[in-house]
Amino acid sequence: GPKRGVMQRFTNQLQPRASSFKVAVLGAAGGIGQPLALLIKMSPLVSAVHLYDIANVKGVAADLSHCNTPSQVLDFTGPSELPNCLKGVDVVVIPAGVPRKPGMTRDDLFNINANIVKTLVEAVADNCPDAFIHIISNPVNSTVPIAAEVLKQKGVYDPKKLFGVTTLDVVRANTFVAQKKNLKLIDVDVPVIGGHAGITILPLLSKTRPSTTFTDEEVEELTVRIQNGGTEVVEAKAGAGSATLSMAYAAARFVESSLRALDGDGDVYECCFIQSELTELPFFASRVKLGKNGVEAVISADLQGLTQYEEKALEALKPELKASIEKGVAFAQKQP
Numbered sequence: 211g212p213k214r215g216v217m218q219r220f221t222n223q224l225q226p227r228a229s230s231f232k233v234a235v236l237g238a239a240g241g242i243g244q245p246l247a248l249l250i251k252m253s254p255l256v257s258a259v260h261l262y263d264i265a266n267v268k269g270v271a272a273d274l275s276h277c278n279t280p281s282q283v284l285d286f287t288g289p290s291e292l293p294n295c296l297k298g299v300d301v302v303v304i305p306a307g308v309p310r311k312p313g314m315t316r317d318d319l320f321n322i323n324a325n326i327v328k329t330l331v332e333a334v335a336d337n338c339p340d341a342f343i344h345i346i347s348n349p350v351n352s353t354v355p356i357a358a359e360v361l362k363q364k365g366v367y368d369p370k371k372l373f374g375v376t377t378l379d380v381v382r383a384n385t386f387v388a389q390k391k392n393l394k395l396i397d398v399d400v401p402v403i404g405g406h407a408g409i410t411i412l413p414l415l416s417k418t419r420p421s422t423t424f425t426d427e428e429v430e431e432l433t434v435r436i437q438n439g440g441t442e443v444v445e446a447k448a449g450a451g452s453a454t455l456s457m458a459y460a461a462a463r464f465v466e467s468s469l470r471a472l473d474g475d476g477d478v479y480e481c482c483f484i485q486s487e488l489t490e491l492p493f494f495a496s497r498v499k500l501g502k503n504g505v506e507a508v509i510s511a512d513l514q515g516l517t518q519y520e521e522k523a524l525e526a527l528k529p530e531l532k533a534s535i536e537k538g539v540a541f542a543q544k545q546p
């Protein structure tokens with residue numbers, strides 16, 4: 211017969227597995243949603259990808275459905291189709307909302323995105339309350355607390371299953387550190403804690419694996435670059451939006467980790483922004499162990515033995531993170 215191409219051989223490796231999962235993407239026609247849907251469609255752990263948006267999702271789904279990987283692609287347009295999009299799904303990823311333009315902070319997105327996240331999470335509560343919920347929409351430091359309040363109001367809040375996606379901060383930290391120190395990319399892992407905006411993003415360079423030493427200048431330069439990674443992309447895109455491809459890559463990694471955890475893999479660790487008792491703040495990003503029920507353990511050891519620089523940065527980020535959390539909670543509580 212004809213010689214098989216590389217892609218054919220690749221896709222033939224993607225055999226359906228004993229357990230397979232359904233993943234919904236809300237905001238699937240957007241800059242993040244489209245490449246994220248593609249990456250999820252390539253996962254051997256996925257049996258169905260449910261794509262939801264307020265417009266343009268039919269075309270995205272038709273296009274994606276032609277990829278000969280095992281998962282099914284279903285499309286859902288507008289609020290009337292949202293319940294069916296959500297029924298029976300294991301993981302819901304939410305990148306719906308407006309992105310930044312140059313000169314804006316993530317908090318400048320609050321007024322629009324807070325309402326979008328609130329509405330979508332209400333539907334999640336009504337239709338798939340047991341699903342893992344991955345919040346990408348900014349400002350993550352506020353939208354996750356909003357989601358928590360909405361779930362509480364609906365009586366279905368499970369703090370172990372609500373995640374603010376901060377994987378992109380880890381992805382950036384790994385990339386920038388590997389470049390600076392000439393390390394093999396695949397080996398580098400830097401935990402990033404705190405939140406997902408400006409100085410609330412705190413890479414713990416002292417905890418880099420493999421163990422790596424940095425000069426004070428390198429620490430300062432790398433920390434600032436990781437904290438400003440989003441702004442670097444916003445400025446380069448010059449009004450056309452914020453990170454989409456690297457974000458889709460990062461979100462797909464977090465989805466894959468979640469599915470591996472759901473599938474019973476006992477060795478899954480990711481940084482994410484969750485309800486937390488690690489510090490005095492009610493939400494905090496840190497490394498966690500993921501299991502079938504969501505967060506199985508918080509890796510508190512990462513916060514021990516910090517450098518003076520990290521200790522200082524940790525204290526400095528707390529007021530801003532606290533204010534962003536409280537803003538989200540207040541928004542959700544004042545709603546009728």
Ligand code: NAD
Binds near residue numbers: 236310346
């Ligand atoms: P985009 O404008 O390209 O896409 C957003 C999509 O959301 C659009 O297709 C839009 O139709 C859809 N949408 C709007 N309201 C909706 C609703 N009520 N229900 C369903 N869908 C709705 O934006 P983008 O570049 O994909 O960014 C999306 C969000 O992700 C932004 O808020 C951005 O700041 C955030 N973001 C977060 C991270 C992170 O690390 N957590 C990284 C990058 C971007």
Ligand code: LMR
Binds near residue numbers: 444
């Ligand atoms: C990012 O970190 O790239 C996102 O949060 C998008 C942004 O506004 O910077």
